[in-house]
Amino acid sequence: MNQLRFGGALLCAAAVLLPAAASADHRADDHAPIGVMGDHFHAKGEWMFSYRFMSMTMQDNGIGTSDIGPDEIATTAPNPFFGTPGQPPTLRVVPIEMTMDMHMLGFMYAPSDRVTLMAMVNYLDNDMDHLTYQGGMGSNLLGGFTTRTSGWGDTRVSALFALIDRPDFRLHAIAGLSLPTGSTTEEATILTPMNMRPTVRTPYPMQLGSGSYDPITGLSVAGRKARLGWGAQWNSVFRLADNDEDYRLGHQHEISGWLSWLFSEPLSISLRLTHKDRGNLRGRDPAIMGPVQTADPERQGFERTEIGIGLNLAGQDRLAGWRLGIEWQTPIREKLDGPQLQVDSSLTVGLQKSF
Ligand SMILES: [Cu+2]
Numbered sequence: 001m002n003q004l005r006f007g008g009a010l011l012c013a014a015a016v017l018l019p020a021a022a023s024a025d026h027r028a029d030d031h032a033p034i035g036v037m038g039d040h041f042h043a044k045g046e047w048m049f050s051y052r053f054m055s056m057t058m059q060d061n062g063i064g065t066s067d068i069g070p071d072e073i074a075t076t077a078p079n080p081f082f083g084t085p086g087q088p089p090t091l092r093v094v095p096i097e098m099t100m101d102m103h104m105l106g107f108m109y110a111p112s113d114r115v116t117l118m119a120m121v122n123y124l125d126n127d128m129d130h131l132t133y134q135g136g137m138g139s140n141l142l143g144g145f146t147t148r149t150s151g152w153g154d155t156r157v158s159a160l161f162a163l164i165d166r167p168d169f170r171l172h173a174i175a176g177l178s179l180p181t182g183s184t185t186e187e188a189t190i191l192t193p194m195n196m197r198p199t200v201r202t203p204y205p206m207q208l209g210s211g212s213y214d215p216i217t218g219l220s221v222a223g224r225k226a227r228l229g230w231g232a233q234w235n236s237v238f239r240l241a242d243n244d245e246d247y248r249l250g251h252q253h254e255i256s257g258w259l260s261w262l263f264s265e266p267l268s269i270s271l272r273l274t275h276k277d278r279g280n281l282r283g284r285d286p287a288i289m290g291p292v293q294t295a296d297p298e299r300q301g302f303e304r305t306e307i308g309i310g311l312n313l314a315g316q317d318r319l320a321g322w323r324l325g326i327e328w329q330t331p332i333r334e335k336l337d338g339p340q341l342q343v344d345s346s347l348t349v350g351l352q353k354s355f
Helices: 001-018 070-076
Strands: 047-066 067-068 093-109 113-133 141-152 155-168 167-181 188-190 200-202 214-225 230-237 252-264 267-278 300-313 322-354
Touching: 001 200, 047 300, 067 322, 070 093, 070 113, 141 188, 200 267, 267 322
Parallel strands: none
Antiparallel strands: 047 067, 047 093, 047 322, 093 113, 113 141, 113 155, 155 167, 167 214, 188 200, 214 230, 230 252, 252 267, 267 300, 300 322
């Protein structure tokens, strides 16, 4: 009896540890690190549901590639609205920390082996802490305040077109549209340098959507040799039209490359490098004005290079079709059209189930 049990355990261990070859779609490294969207396509008739939670924290400010402290911002950074009555010459409200939590629900369906359709809705929860300096000059602090916005973000619908589909090499193109389901008119109560607490439209980074229909394009490639996997993805979101508030967000480009190592069929780890480029706003919302960097259309763009480590788990046997992924990313270089908050790190956890 004991021997039988031992034999069974050994078999299980062998199944877990056996190298690659077996069932292709149960390999942990069949999917990219969980922070990558639309990295794989499906076989005809397959469905997939996914839930991802991403939390990003930002703190301390940067300008270009250097750090800048709140006092220096409040006394030296020009206020673009200076000249408008009541606007001081420098920025007097300084963001010091932000957390962005995002819940993402994803859905994939493949009407054919060539095409996989994908839709993704997001629920956002943003928090930003600020310092307010007293009056129009000097470095006396008046106090601090936090703004918070939450709600549905923009919805993405796209199609993935399989161009090459071999077990060791896959290439597909991505084409889609971001739909303006997220609000661009969120409000919050602030503390002004004149010690008033009005409720105003929040600056751009605290809004939930772009307000425009934005085309998405991309290319995704993945390959592997034995236990070593690799992949890369490019995707861009183009902001082509002004929204109802008279501005458009900057274009967003992202390129990312990763390597993965398969320890056993259900477990792989990954290392990823990502480069993001976001442009400044065109136009501006007349309702967004104030001596704060986040209200300046010219202080929204950035370039950021991040490194990420991740873990993929793929369910076997009775858990076949289930996947769990975790990825942690942190910047290694940021170039900010600042002052802007710097990213500290982000964590993505996701659960996927295919049928
Ligand atoms: Cu999928």
